[in-house]
Amino acid sequence: MQILQIVPSISLIYGGPSQMVLGLAPALAKAGVKVTVITTDSNGDTGQTPLDVPLNQPVDQDGYEIIYFRCAPFRRYKFSLDLLKWLNHHAQDFDLAHIHALFSPVSSAAATICRQKNLPYILRPLGTLDPADLRKKQQLKKLYVAMIERANLAGAAAVHFTSTQEAKISERFGVKTKDLVIPLGVNPPILSNEDVLSRWGIAKDKPVILFMSRIDPKKGLELLIPALEELLTAGYDFHFVLAGTNPQDPGYEEKIKTQIANSSLRSHTSITGFVTGVAKASLLQAADIFVLPSYYENFGIAVAEAMVAGTPVVISDQVHIYQQVEDSASGWVGTTDTQSLVELLKQALSNPAERQRRGENARNYALENFSWQAIALQMIQAYKSITKL
Template sequence: MSTPEPQRPGQPSRRILHVISSVNPRGGGPIEGLKQLAAVMHARGHVIEVASLDNPSDPWVASCPLTCHALGPSHLGKYHYAPALTPWLKAHAHGYDAVIVNGIWQYHGFGTWRALAGSKTPYFVFTHGMLDPWFKRHYPLKHLKKWLFWPWGDYRVLRDAAAVLFTCEDERRLAAESFWLYRCREFVVSYGTSAPPPDATAQRAAFLARFPQLADTRNLLFLGRLHEKKGVDLLLRAFAAVRARQPEALRNVRLLMAGPADDDYGQAMQKLAHELRLDDVTVWTGMVGGEMKWGAFRVADAFILPSHQENFGIAVAEALACAVPTLISRQVNIWREVEQSGAGLCESDDVAGTERLLERWLALPADEWQAMKQAAERCFHERFLIDRTADSVLEAMGRFPASR
């Protein structure tokens, strides 16, 4: 793993509080990105803490690597209303130089606004793709409910923030398309992730000790939450279609599905794989982390994400960091960077597009594939290293020192 940069000369030490709905690792990208950014900030001499709406007795609170102020229990289902949040922030905000809200549509954002709007402690908001108009098109009833909440809720959260932080230019551009009532100070950060731990051989060995059947196969890795927006069904249907046309080309290829699959959608995808007669070529690992996660990347020939909506995609950056080329849809908002760097292949987010990804991958000569592996690692270090994220966030804090 790369060593985070020390605090830079002349850069003041800051106390920063992240506010997030939950520190449960199953939350995916937002909490993973928070922890990695915090590690870099801490190495530079900054103090990073987190406030969440978790119950203090939740096991992931105890295992969180950061000082975690768990202010649950929460109520009202997925909204996670926690009455302790706002008074706690009012009482303790003076001890922080800035507060960063991670995500919207749950109480942690609105509760932060109630506590800090107009105060001396600036707050910033990462929307993490939650304003992408894809949700408006595919969940119109949910969007109508959000409209009822938006004018007096998260619209004000964003409007009064010191700045709203976007992980890439595409996310910033798309955010304004969800609601006509939209106003905020926008700032695009150079979002990224940490380089992998250095012992690739040990990571690979640990993974293969659990899944020895993948030792001598070409493994196509999907890693992340199994969710409708990720295009998991597209992957399964496209793989089955290409297999029917080119059985010999896919004879030694395995689908490595790494992510929690125990909910209704995960069960439905496993059933779909069975119906498509993919049981013999599909390995479902469940959630993986630490050495096992990196081991999954190390045994992968390629990473695939035919997502319908992805504001950044930490797993995409992690694949690039491991020199694994990425096969992604053009709805992954960093597809331009991947394509321009020659670090992967990009197509449309439908079955036909996913079939093209697979067929283009299978058709690549060995020398071109090796060049793409080298380009993937180079792309990561030039564009998506977490140190750049820390620089960007600190720049935003210097440029926007106060909330409205």
Template sequence: MPWVHYGFTTKFVPWLKQNAKGYDVVIVNGIWNFTALAARLSLTSSKVPYFVFTHGMLDPWFRRAYPVKTLLKQISWWCSEGPLLANAQGVLFTCEEERVLARNAFWPYNVKEFVVGYGTSDVKGNAEAQIAEFRERIPALTNKRFFLFLSRIHPKKGCDLLIQAFAKIAPLIPDIDLVMAGPDQSGWAPQLKKQAAALGIADRIHWPGMLEGNRKWGAFHGCEAFVLPSHQENFGIVVAEALACGKPVLITDKVNIWREIQQEGAGLVANDDLPGITSLLEAFIRLSDAERNKIQVSARDAFLKHFDIEQNVTRLLDVLRQTSAPEMAPRPPEN
């Protein structure tokens, strides 16, 4: 329960009741925690406008993956999250797919919906230097081209399917390897490496672990395409980072920003199964140089249009001003 596992404190509710009125608007960042319960107890009966940012926590994938926990969450929904969202000035979503999926999560569902976007800061630094630093981390990669997976090594991410799909096309692309970068928090990597060995592609897959800073950006800049075969992904900040570097993204339709990727022509989208992920790789390697260059341009444009955090902050402020706090509107310039 929230007060056991999610930071219960006796001081927060009194503090919020006393201090919320000193703010133009309040944003509740996330649900299924004591902060959300405290907001329910403090804000729903106040005159202070508030919004709730769910950050993918209403995705029905969790209902299928954790049915027992979902029953407990339904009870919590009736008592806490449901009234919190129903009385909010608005519920904020990072993309259209998140908004659509949230409607099937819990009952009853009665909210005012706003898609305000999400994203990351634009990439900085010298790309060539970053690529060199990344390649120093993986000497066995030498100067070979590569597909990049960069995320947690976790069953939800579809890593096993990506390895199987790569094994199917590896004979067709002897000059392209696969880099599987990310922390192995679930201890799954040894099993995946055995899988790669059994498929005869162990020497074509590289496991640098978690990449940060210049090495991470070097991986993005240096890859042929970024691949994220997730079974569930509310947003996928790594997808936005790849787009910032002008790289095509090959993702499943369970990565919630797939609509924007498809709409802008910034990559390829398929189902989160072996035929789907294999089709992503096969379709990409069949592209002509001109087609790949076009996708790279579209990828960069998609980042600037949808996922540049500075643009999305502006969208968020516009929603706050227009729906609840006109006094937040920018002051006219002084003479």
């Protein structure tokens, strides 16, 4: 079975949804599937340096091959004419395409080419069919749906959702679809002896509350910051770590940093910027509580990464793996309001033994249910049901 993975970018700067392909591809390859990933060299908006990668040629990587194409024209939209030309010429070499992202020009055009070439394809919307996300640029998206995306959904062999809740609430624009619910995977944490707390001046005798995600309005930081301020006023002692960035909206990121600098939190906060690799793994393991009070999150890969690191999570019920967190007692789940967040964090901060218990539950659940090996086997069954191979 030869599977083509199509994703606008796999740069770390775009976060977990894009990076998912780099977890899935080697797991599929290890299970005997021939995998080719096509993507662009996009590494941020206009002005950012593209990825330093070979272009227009297969690169062998972890048992699969990846081909990068120059992002041009329209770098801002991760578009590549070269990628589409290659797909038009090579579509017949594959049994199925797995396309990651909707409302992305290169993904939308790729789906159209797949239909023209009779190559069955699966669409993974990455949360873009969530009603809350559709309200952004609403009129433009209505036009985009009418002209392009409704036909892409109608022509898809299946739509890949990463949680039951995502599938339940997602808009289909009147199109009947075959839905696959298969979660994202995570890798076991990198073990490190790095003293990551000292690196950012974090005291070791205080509980660490970690936010590690894109600094974006949907992540609920305007709920979290006043909640943390209220906890300080109530006498709770902790250290807050804000890890992340937002190259596509630096103004919002700066607003959040300024808000913290002008609040009682400033002497209790470390702002690390974007972290990855050993530093990221070390922070996840050093944290006592991981917090993500998002307004909507189609899966919440950052939550799964915290869980596999053994860190209990405090999340909103709009993070769509909240049911798994509740059922496995891997953390605390509340609503998207400040007072709910305050109460959950009080519970977590007041009971170190319970934090440890829930952290162990989190690790065990994530290793069993979010391992890439398990996800790959589910995906292969889905591929076989579509291709009849």
